[in-house]
Amino acid sequence: MNRIIKIIFLDILKNKIVLAYTLILALLSWSSFGLEDNSAKGLLTILNVILFTVPLVSILFATIYLYNSAEFIELLLSQPIKRKKIWLSLFLGLSLSMVAAFFIGAGIPLLVNAPDSVGIMMVIVGCLISLIFVALAFLSSILTRDKAKGIGISIMTWLFFALLFDGMVLFLLFQFSEYPIEKAMVAVTAFSPIDLARIQILLQLDVSAMMGYTGAIFKDFFGTTTGLAVSFLLLCLWIVIPFCVSLKKFKNKDL
Amino acid sequence: MKKIFYIFLLFSSFLQARVIEVGANKSVISITKAVALAKVGDTVLVHKGHYKEGNIIIDKRIVFIGKNYPVLDGQKKYEVLSIKSDGVIVRGFKVIKSGYATLEDPCGIKVYNKKNVVIQNNILDDNFFGIYIQNGANCIVKNNKISAYGKEEQRIGNGIHCWKSDKLQIISNTISGHRDGIYFEFVTNSIIKGNFSTKNIRYGLHFMFSNDDAYISNVFKNNGAGVAVMFTKRVKMLNNHFEENWGDAAYGLFLKEISDSNIVGNKFARNTSGIHMEGTTRILVEKNIFEANGWGMKIQASCMENEIKSNNFVGNTFDISTNGSLVLNTFNGNYWDKYEGYDLDKNGVGDVPFHPLSLFAVITENNPSAMLLFRSFMITLLDKSEKILPSITPDNFVDKTPLMHSLPL
């Protein structure tokens, strides 16, 4: 397996898009930390990057890469290699390069400029988000043979989690504001990896507001060790489940 | 002639004042007896030891001094030291374990309706109330260390409790673990300065119906609900630090029904709300630092004619929040780190007005669980569009002269 991962990883590293992604992340991070004397603005910039750019680039790049690797996959399939091994190698290769790009581009400036719980939490969450959206890319690219359709599904997935899901939550919040729905809302966030990630960072970044009455619902759940463990478990499930579903489909796919 | 008079006075005091020493190997063993023996103006000097004498009452003007912190133990039954004479000086004692009762308020040291009492350099530990000044005047409470270990509000008294008094000086005390660190009710013309009040169950400072007072350079840190100043006129709050007051109803500074007061040069850092204002009138909030609070200031709609100028707002989750649309307060020349305007004429003042009230602050005020969505892309988008075209937030909630750079405070 290592041989295949190595081949894929090196192939992606040669890809100019990943290099550009890393560079843009680095440029954005360093400059937003450099502009202000306090790290608050830099953190906010990177927060938006984690919630917006990282998912988009991860899912889109991984999907396109998978479609472009159709020939490569076909070639490998005629060789004596397990299908599971091929798919897993592709996943690990892509994950590794996306996480590396995020870590070099945004992680290092974060750890240099904000080496506290906020910075560390953001690095961890950013890496997890990269992995989750690579996994979702695997799922959307296995759903259809058509490249354009597959990319469309990817973009829709990203749009849904980055924007539409929150819009729905906001709508629900206002529709049912008369009812005690706080607990239900906490449960709803489990359905969006971006929201889970965002709330974990929020608890570090806006700790003062989160300790107040408005934040009480989060503090009581997400702020506890159990809540933290559950959130990270859920984030991990967001990686494992889409990938496993795609793996099952890939095992039975005709090429 | 005058000189001779003073020298005479000095000598006469030397002649009259005796020193009565109390200690295990001294002529007098009991403090109560020493106080009984003493005449007005005498000094009772207590040596190191552990004295369990129940309630000690000082009913004449004497100087009451402890050497090497003799322990006065109330055995959890008695009020330890009761001062019932003008001009008493109490210094250098370690007062511990006063009685516990909800009706009588037993204290470590209590002053009953007297003037010119000085309580200085004492250690008070594990008392129900620490120091209690009831109907006093011109009293000084200075350099005492007051600690207790209260767990809930009803089962512990205040650190320094002042009631219906005038011209008090509460200076450089350290208070922790009580209900309220310092409590003022009907106290006028007094000063609270340089105290450190921390980890008290309710308020670091609780201030009611106390006009014409000033509190300066105190530190209030990590108290249950911060500091509350209520129903008072003409208070000066200068150069204090309000820090790390976190919780459901915790404030750096809670103001209710305050008028004609100044809040200048303070620092509010890492509180749930820096300042929470209700029904305040004509308050000047100037040259303060609001840093890393959940809400910098919460100004309820019942506040009017307050002026907020030349402050630094840095790294707060929300700078300002309010519960209504009525704006009767002015903002001028503050520095807001969320300001994104420009300064073409390079005069240090932004050319575009700043609206410190964000849409999302208004939304969470009405629907607290919306906090769930804070900093999501959706909300950022809504906030940005509201900044450009205000529709829900009142458009006169505005700082027309926002600063480009933070003030050196």
Added chain:
Amino acid sequence: MIAIKNIYKKFGKLEVLNDVNLVFNKGECIALIGPNGCGKTTLIKSILGMVIPTKGDILFDKKSILKKYKYRDQIGYMPQIGRYPDYMTVGQIIEMIKKIRNSNEALDEDLIKAFELEKIFDKQMRTLSGGTTQKVSAILAFLFNPDVLILDEPTAGLDPLASEILKDKIIKEREKGKLILITSHLLSELDDMISQIIFMQDGKVHFHKTIADLLESTNEQKISKAIASILKSKQ
């Protein structure tokens, strides 16, 4: 060596393979022919495990290949249209496959020399013509000395010279006792190479005969003529 037992394959509603039963043995060179869309390529891909049959089983050395992969060690496959990662060079592709196979046995590099491919080792795959790509495919199929060679339209797109080189190579391998499976449209090309012929139509095996049988039963000299006469008599 390879036994195909009652396999069915459906793509959606379309039945591509319908109850196919075949047995291939060592030393045989079998041509798989039939009209477009008759299921030749699907059958080949089923043997390679790239297409998973809806029903039925395929045995390789008496063991089922379903959910297995190790048996592919012994197969060399040349696809109809070889598709390779665009940005890899010819050399890199060959190197990569060598690494993946990680075989200790001697490599058969005859075709590399015969096609003079060393010259273009540093060319990227996307710059190659269809014929050159086919040459790469052919090299990869023969490279590891496999016991079974599966060649899907091997000569399509090759120039006559290369085509001859490949045919010679196939004959040489057949003489070594390997099982060779070829699909082709060009019947005239097959004459000197093959020992058996399978004709497929609409997902079914129409007939499976040795060449001698075929020529005898139709009284023809050439395979192409024999097939034509069979098709005519059927109509």
